[in-house]
Amino acid sequence: MSAVVSPIREPLVRGHKTYHQITEDICAPTERAPGFAWVVAFTVAVSFLALYVFAVAWTIWFGIGTWDLNRTIGWGWDITNFVWWIGIGHAGTLISAILLLFRQKWRTGVNRAAEAMTIFAVMCAGQFPLIHMGRLWLGFFVFPYPNTRGPLWVNFNSPLLWDVFAISTYFTVSVLFWYTGLVPDLATxxxxxxxLRRKLYDMFSFSWT
Known part of the structure; x- marks a missing residue:
């Protein structure tokens, strides 16, 4: 693979590799069995996930009073988590935007990780308004849609409703931004x-050619 050698910046890919060799290196982790280190990391992650599920189930069963939340107009623990996860999501967006603004050619891998971080952070943030409601199964009440509840309608002056629009918009834009760049890789x-794997990849890549 011929490339222009800059006297200032080191080459992004060393070893004079061809495009085929680069593709082999990138696709190899998805085509082989995970190693021992991956299994250990996955086990630790699942353990923390189980702890999270237990904590949320405990909160839903006994109520948000378990947070020592005595004021009916305050959020307490969940607003702290909500804002923290939104901040993490903004950090991922900021990283992608800065690298794109400065036209860094090595940004692809970092952007992919940063955008994925944004998506998962927004997903985590979106849980806390629902948990704060106390009754997750009634969460659809915050969406403004035609219903049979008569004059009962959402309160557009409520910050809880603003969160619904903000999170859904932020999540949609982030997924589109992340997935658009992922389509050619899925086609590869x-x-x-x-x-079956070929059919699934073809479906998720929209038959990209």
Whole structure:
């Protein structure tokens, strides 16, 4: 692979690799069995997830009074988590935007991780307004849609409703921004796969050619 060598900046890919060799290196982790380190990290992550599920189930069962929340107009613990996760999401967006603004050619891998971080952070943040409501199964009440509840309608002056619009918009834009750049890579994995995996990759890549 011929490339222009800059006297100032080191080459992004060393070893004079061809495009085929680069593709092999990138796709290899998705085509082989995970190693021992991955299994250990996954086990630790699942353990923390189980602790989270237990804590949320405890909160839903006994109520948000378990947070020692005695004021009916305050949020307490969940507003802290909500704002923190939104901040993490903004950090991912900021990283992607800065690298794009400065036209850094090595930004692709970092952008992908930063955008994924934004998506998962927004997903985490979106849980806390629902938990704060106390009755998650009635969460659809905050969406303004035609209903049979008569004059009962959402309060557009409520910050809780603002969170619904803000989170849904932020999540939608982040997913589109992340997934658009992922389509060509999914098509590459499709061309290297067989059977069911090939069909799934073809579906998620929208038959990209």
């Amino acid at each position: 994995l499709r061309d290297r796969s067989k059977g």
